[in-house]
Amino acid sequence: MTINKEAFVDLQEKYQKVVKLLLEDSKTDPENEPYLSKYSARQILIGMKANIENLLRNHTSEDKENLKLTAMYGTVYMYLGLVAIDTEELSTGEKHLTKCKEIVEKYVDYPEMVIIALNMYNQFGILWSQNEPEKSKTYLETAQQLYANYKKTGKAPIDISELFEPNIETFNESIALKNFERIHTLTLYYLAQIFSKLNEDFKSAVYCHITLQRQLEMEDYDPIDWALNSATLSQFFMEKCGFKQARHHLAASSFILNKYKVEQLDTQNEQTEAFESKMETFKHRSADVARCWVKYGIFLLGKSKERLLAHTENIDEHCSMVSDLSLMKISEDTNVTVEDLQNLSFRGIDVSQYENEITDQFILQLSDAKKVFLKTVAYIKAAHDYYTLDSLASDYIEIVLDHSHLYLNLLFFEDDQDNQTKLHKRRIDLLEQVLNSVNSQYYMNYCRQIWYELGQCYSDIIDIKSEKLRESKERPKPQVLAKINLLVEKCINHYKSFLTSFKVNIEEREKVLDDVEKPFLQAYFHVAALFGRYITLDKNYQLRNVEQQYEHYKFIVDYCDKHTKAQELIPMELIICKEMVVLLPVKISRLKDPVH
Known part of the structure; x- marks a missing residue:
């Protein structure tokens, strides 16, 4: 029995409404009803499914018209699966796609079916991408192989939109070919994501590049x-x-x-x-x-x-x-x-x-x-x-x-040491400008990073100045020594800003969060060492600095005794700290009582 044209016209109008709802209207759905258009599309698809089932019951002959109806039937299930996946109804989506597969799988190399099948395999790929990436890859690779096999036939596919045209004999080959290639590009794009999930990073990158190349070639x-x-x-x-x-x-x-x-x-x-x-x-x-x-x-x-x-040495050879x-x-x-x-x-x-x-x-x-x-x-x-x-x-x-x-x-x-110092100073200017411009409470994580970096900057400059001082045969000028002491003070202040930002109870050796424990202890270690870098002949200042060194080294030793896992974070520094905790009391005693 030949199907009257009005039935196809009705299906075409409904299909066009579905496409508009999914591609256009869904973009402007209200926030409190994000799936409004997709649910409307689903209702229309359910109606289309019933209409096509009725037409198939009354049309049993294996002819072009029957193949067209079967393709339309598969399309409806493919779209129902797509909508279910988009609305996070994954088990329903799987059922619809499985039904689509049952309908189209023996016709996948037919012009009417190939684009539906490619879309279906892509949707299966999306469906399983989160929880079963290997399964997702299998479906996507099936789509990839189907594309390659069909491409070899040289036959032009028929676009899904034209299946719903009342007169299929007048299909537009260029539109179908463009969509055929576009769907394959999506397959490659999805494969790139799946390879990334499977930790095949290089393969993912290669597929990303191929996707970008195809988009360029197609100007799409x-x-x-x-x-x-x-x-x-x-x-x-x-x-x-x-x-x-x-x-x-x-x-x-x-x-x-x-x-x-x-x-x-x-x-x-x-x-x-x-x-x-x-x-x-x-x-x-x-x-x-x-x-x-x-x-x-x-x-x-x-x-x-x-x-x-x-x-x-011999870098090009080795x-x-x-x-x-x-x-x-x-x-x-x-x-x-x-x-x-x-x-x-x-x-x-x-x-x-x-x-x-x-x-x-x-x-x-x-x-x-x-x-x-x-x-x-x-x-x-x-x-x-x-x-x-x-x-x-x-x-x-x-x-x-x-x-x-x-x-x-x-x-x-x-x-050149002078140029090195200039570069460090430019770094300091950049970083201190940020500290002077932002509220540290709102940007605490950034400020901590900056305080730590500034501590490193000043420490590097101190190293350069100290080395030049050691190499100089002249008696150091007071202003040079004062400059080094000022740098030490600034360095300590930045590290201390970093340390105090954690609001740790020092007396109780309170535990610091794991992700910042290592830099916290390293900053303490740097401060301890820096108190030993002040240059002064004043015994009272010397005593104060050595006592500060001792307190900071002892804090690290006590902290690591209390929180034993922290010992693995700073093994080399901890050895030095333990040595200094033994040696510094002797130095403190001598400074307090220089006679003995």
Whole structure:
């Protein structure tokens, strides 16, 4: 029996309502009813299911019309599964998808069914992604294989939307092919997430790159999201010392952002609310990409420093570290091939302009380190154009801390002591400016980090000044000694600010939280040592300083006796503390009674 056209028209109208509810209306659902549109779509789908079941009962012949109805039936169950998963009804979602699978599995290589099947396998992948990632991977890899097999047939698929057209003979091949490729891109994207959950990080990164490449080729991407995803991926490559790949993905991010600005923002003449919103998003995400460039510069200098420290002689002969992942020795557990790592650059865009601005090679000397430093500082300024102290204080502080670490990494390449001191002072200026500008109660975690870093800065300057003093053959001038004492005092004050922020009962040796216990004890150790660095001939001052040393060393020993696990955190420092607790009382006794 031939089905009348009105039945298909009715199903088409209902399908279009479902798509509108899921893709458009759901974005504006009220906060107190976040699934309003999805529940409405579900009701329409349930009605469609009943209509199609009725049509199938009255149409038993195996013809094109029956295949079309079966495909529509599978589509309804696929959408019911999707809605159930989106509304967190996972067991219901599984039932609907399983029913969809039963309907379509023997027809998966038919043009009418292949896109439904790919969507279904993707939804299964999403369904199991949280609790059973291995199961999720199996479904997604099935989708991947189905795509590859169907692609080999050379047949054009039929898009789901056109299944609901009353006249299927007039389907649009280009739309179907585009959606077919888009769904496969989603499969690859979901696989990237699953590989990450399964701790197959390299494979996840490779799939992320392939996803981004496909989006570029299909011109099917949001420029802001694409740039952010590419920049995020760069951070993984960077942490694996793949500076060539990290720089390339950051350069691609900057390229896409600039292209978006030129083509879509600079051409706008009217300052509408929509345009202002786009411009705000662009500035925000451009600042985020700049921050990723900052991390790149810091990490490149830091890894170059580690490499030089590990290989003091004949570094080119003995060092196996490489800055290009395609030259890396691959361990078996990475689950990627050399070919995978050789194909981590984007085709179709030229990003050399951005790549040429900063090296991807390990740094060997100060002149090259300065180039990386200056370019990274430019990115810090770009990030601070958006993240200001007044509007986004936490981000602003984090960027300042990055700036401080950048100085610290540059310091390694600087041999001149006077220049080292200048760099430390610039770090100090940056960090103290933050302390003077924020309320430590609101930004306590950041302030603690800054107090600790400032203690380290001042301590390093004291080391430099003291070394110059030892090397000098001249009698030290009083102002030089006074300067060192002032530095010691500032250093102690910053460490003490760090220590007192924990509000620990010192007399009771009260336990500090585990995550801050080690830096807490180390700061105590630094303060103890610093009291011994004051330069004075006054016996009373000397006595006061030695007594302070003793109290701080004894606190650490007593604390570790009371909280024995803390001994594992500072084994070397604890040995020194125990020695000093024995030696210092003798020194105190002599200072009190110099005759004996």
